[in-house]
Amino acid sequence: MRQAIVRAVRGSVLLGALVLTLPGVRVASARGRKATAVFAGGCYWGVESVFRHVKGVSSAVSGFAVAVDARPAPAPGRSDYVEAVRVEYDPAQVSYAQLLAIFFLVVHDPTERDRQGPDIGPEYRSVVFVADSAERQVVRGYIDHLANAHRYPGPIVTELSELKRFREADPDQQNYAATHEREPYIVINDLPKLAALKHRYPALYRD
Numbered sequence: 001m002r003q004a005i006v007r008a009v010r011g012s013v014l015l016g017a018l019v020l021t022l023p024g025v026r027v028a029s030a031r032g033r034k035a036t037a038v039f040a041g042g043c044y045w046g047v048e049s050v051f052r053h054v055k056g057v058s059s060a061v062s063g064f065a066v067a068v069d070a071r072p073a074p075a076p077g078r079s080d081y082v083e084a085v086r087v088e089y090d091p092a093q094v095s096y097a098q099l100l101a102i103f104f105l106v107v108h109d110p111t112e113r114d115r116q117g118p119d120i121g122p123e124y125r126s127v128v129f130v131a132d133s134a135e136r137q138v139v140r141g142y143i144d145h146l147a148n149a150h151r152y153p154g155p156i157v158t159e160l161s162e163l164k165r166f167r168e169a170d171p172d173q174q175n176y177a178a179t180h181e182r183e184p185y186i187v188i189n190d191l192p193k194l195a196a197l198k199h200r201y202p203a204l205y206r207d
Helices: 002-012 044-052 096-107 133-148 184-200
Strands: 035-041 057-067 081-089 126-130 159-168
Touching (some): 035 044, 044 096, 057 126, 096 184, 126 133, 133 159
Antiparallel strands (some): 035 126, 057 081
C-alpha cells in the first residue's frame, strides 16, 4: 500500500498546471472529518496566509514547532524550534498531496537553507512534520519527483521530522498578513504568494 501511494504521488504530479491528487494518506472519506498537517517554510505570516485561502482548510495557526529529534541543547547558532503553521483540513475537499504541492510550489523556496527570503536563521528553515513512516515516504517521494523534474535549480533542503510539540504564537501574530496587508514586508513577501496560489490553483483558492 505504501509503495502504491508513493507511485501515485510520482505519477500524478504535473508541475505548475495540475493539482496533485493522492488517495488515502491518513484521511477520512466523509466530508467534515479533519486531518492535521504541520509545515515550516519561513516566517509563519506568509505560510499561514496561503493556507487560510485554501478551500477545505478549516484552520491555519501560526506557532513554534519542535521536532522529536531536536537536541535538548541546540548546537551553537541553531535553535531547536522552527516557525511553523498547523493546518487542519477536510480531506474530502483538499488532499494531503494538494497541500504538499501548495507548500513546495507556492508557499516557499525549498532550496534555501536556514532562511527564507529576507528572514535568516535556522528558525526559518524548511520542514515538513510527518506523522509516521508512511507519510514520510510520501513526502520523500514527492521531493524526489521535484528533484528529478528539475523544478528548482538547486537541491531541495527541506527536512522531514516528527513533531514533538507545537506552541501557538501570540494572538497578535495570528492572521497577521490579512490585518497588516499594507505593511511593506507583507506587500513584498506575502501578497505575491496569494496571487501565485490563485493563479496556479484557482480551483482551490478562496477569498
